[in-house]
Amino acid sequence: MDDVQSRIREEARKVLESGQVSLVLGWGKGSTPFKTTPVFIEKPEDVDRLVWNPACVNNLSVYLPKLTKDKKVAVVAKPCDIRSLITLIQERQVSRDNVYIIGLGCGGVVDVFNLDEQDFHIQDVTGLDWDSGKLKVTAGSSEYVLDCSTCLRDMCLICTKRSPAIFDVELGEAVLPEELCAGQSVLPDIPEERRRYWSEQFSRCIRCYACRQVCPSCYCTTCFADRIEPKWTAKKATADEAWMFHATRAMHLAGRCIACGECERACPVDIPIAELQREMNKITSERYKYDAGNSEQDKPLFGQFEDEDFDPAHHSEK
């Protein structure tokens, strides 16, 4: 997406030179060709550090509450990053006036751990690009064209919202992969089996809190898990304490998670945390007809109440 990349840089240069914003937040070249890293550009002459390729994984909205406290910044954002931003605006963590959104149409981003399982050696990778609904990987002297299902981030495979919901400028086109996964849940249907599934998953949790730290919606100054009084959950990394942490976090994110999948990408032990959130999102979607991150005019889900709202006591669900 060289063309979009040039236009991102141009736009960044424009808003910095005009003084419209004091900083542009985007992705820059990583320490390897298959990674990118967040960059904070303050000078117009540095805008060439900005890149746009399938390695631009990070949900940059996680930095915005602190960055926009006292200044206006521009953010180069994928549609999922923007849905996070909408949630932050709804919850008054970011003021819409303080952020200039360079919104991008997206073709899905890569999960490096999936990339590591292909035919080429990951250290030989020198380039990643989108290619008409597929992913083109340059490794060594060869070019590989891969189905997106092999190496995109899991949440990208089921994403249908590939255009930015809000923006100040829109660049690039939404690209749906040739085969969009049906989005079936991997979770067992029967509750007992499902409980066993999660017990097994959480037995691996090391309580590093990477899932929480990369999540833009987890911005509490002191997380419930860190409180000493009351001690909601013990610090030890056992399966039952992990349950307490993840289940409570899932509840806290109900109606607020936009399912970008950063949590499971960051998880060092490959727990499918986003699956848990997808289940919560299904419930809030079905019961309350509410999806997070649609419009900044929406009230947060738990900040509103309608008479017709689902009430389990009265079994008013259809």
Next chain:
Amino acid sequence: MSETLVQQAPVGANPYVPQLAVVEKIIDETWDTKTFQAVFQDEEFRENFTYEPGQFQQVSVFGVGEATFCLTSSPTRKGYVEFSVKRVGSLTTSLHEAGEGQVVGIRAPLGNYFPYHEWKGKNLLFIGGGIGMAPMRSLLNFCLDNRADYADITTIYGARTPGDLCYTYEFDQWNTNAKLYLTVDAAENDWSDHVGHVPGYLKERSPSPENTIAITCGPPIMIKFALVELDSLGFTPEQIYTTLEMKMKCGIGKCGRCNIGSKFVCLDGPVFSYAQIRDLPPEF
């Protein structure tokens, strides 16, 4: 200059396991500070227990946790150990509320200690603020109990109000064969001593640095200005000592929490001279 002084053998083969001790006496110092006197349950351990002034102890309130307190009693006064506790959180509140007779765990003695053996024949100047007097009290009483070893012993001790002064029951001792100068920031009731901040009083008293060691401990702001005064009085960093405080958990240099640069406050401290602190990163 004090190098890391090796202390006596720790509590047993397992350095994480505390000795049990019973709180036999609690002294109300101020509205939020109490001094606890604890006696080790195991008779043999109690008989053989020794420590040096400046060392600290890890006190366990089982079920709540473990926290660091200096050994404020002097090793010359045997049979018990003392720690002074300001109520700031769950463990300290638990100690305050449980009262006399409660069983606590103690891991002691930990840390290094004041190099008093280097100070024989010298004048000692103690500059304390509020509960900062606690670690220095161990050394002060130790020196008073070994009076002949030291020249002049002077203490300048202050607090915000008279009600915030600790160890008032020992003031007479600290003023016998020694001088005690008290000050408060704001007078109350029938306060007849000096009024003013400790660093200001230090400046007024203008002690000579000649053959003198200064030991200071108290709120950071007090220490900061006390150092300025000591410097202008001609004290060198090698002549000034303090005890540092960082969050601790294991107390034995393993959990990684209390480091300042390459030094651990629990192993290489808590006693440091200002010459040593100058070489540490400005972390605290």
Next chain:
Amino acid sequence: MMMTDKVLSKEKIGEFVDGLSGRYTVVAPVRRDGSPAEFRDVTAQDSIVIDGSAALMPPKDYLLPRYERLMRVDTRDGQVQIEAPVPEAVPRVMLGAWLPDVKALDVLDKVFLDDKFKDPYYAARRENTVTVAVVPLKPRWSWFCTSVDDVTEWKSKADVLSYDLGDAIYFEPITERGAAILDGAALADPTDGQVAAKEGVWKAFAEVPHCAFAGKDLYENLCWDSPIWDDIAQRCVSCGVCTYVCPSCSCFDVQDEVCGSNCIERYRCRDTCQFEDFTLMGAGHNPREQKVPRARQRLMHKFKYQREQFGITACTGCGRCVEMCPVNIDIRDALCTVCSDRIETPAEVK
């Protein structure tokens, strides 16, 4: 005891483990779908990976479990009794630890096995354990071992040095107790071809190109006011994963928990200097509340403070932090910058 090299055909790994199980508790990385392998006590039936080819949680997770009960306090009948069971120091063999991980045990040993306060829990798992380090067929892409130390010295760190030959594992005993585990029927004498292949595997490891900071005096270059801290702190989300997966990071927390009506458990669990509340004191003061002091603490502790304390560099270049950091803060880049020799990517040095 003859110190002869041996070779184990990979289909005989189960037999080899079986042979050891009579005399030792065998500890090896257990494969887990998708997640990194993890060291566990194993039997011949377990699916283990001892050729170093899979992502791997470090040995510290076995020697210093993430959750470890230190003691149990019984408060029945007004009496307080403390029980502090320490694991049994049974003879163990640890297979399949990456060579940089075994080198990192030097650091853990200095922290936990010091003379003043020997940690009995760590000692029980470590002292009676024969370590078998592995050099994989191809060095992992993120490894930068050759840039942090002279790796030829690492050969002596394990009891046995093993090499992946593809279809077999080559074992080279370094110590007497290492040689003692290589007497099973599953093992064969190496052919000349296998000896040459082993040399090739070592060469590939020892000749991993250096990053630009290699050989530069990191100790001198790392300083309090370096601009690198701001750069790291800006991007860092304080997730702590780097310290969790690091083979030489060992910071822990100690917590009390009620575990019954008259019983209290004191345990230790992982903690990290990257968490905001790591240095938070009771009265509220927190010297490392901001991200800059935390970013600084991590690198300076690893490359400067522990070097001052123990005389060794704590980082062994295993690359896990490079692979796992969700925002791609690459320690190699940071060190290059600190030495004022910024290059685009370390991989370009070929």
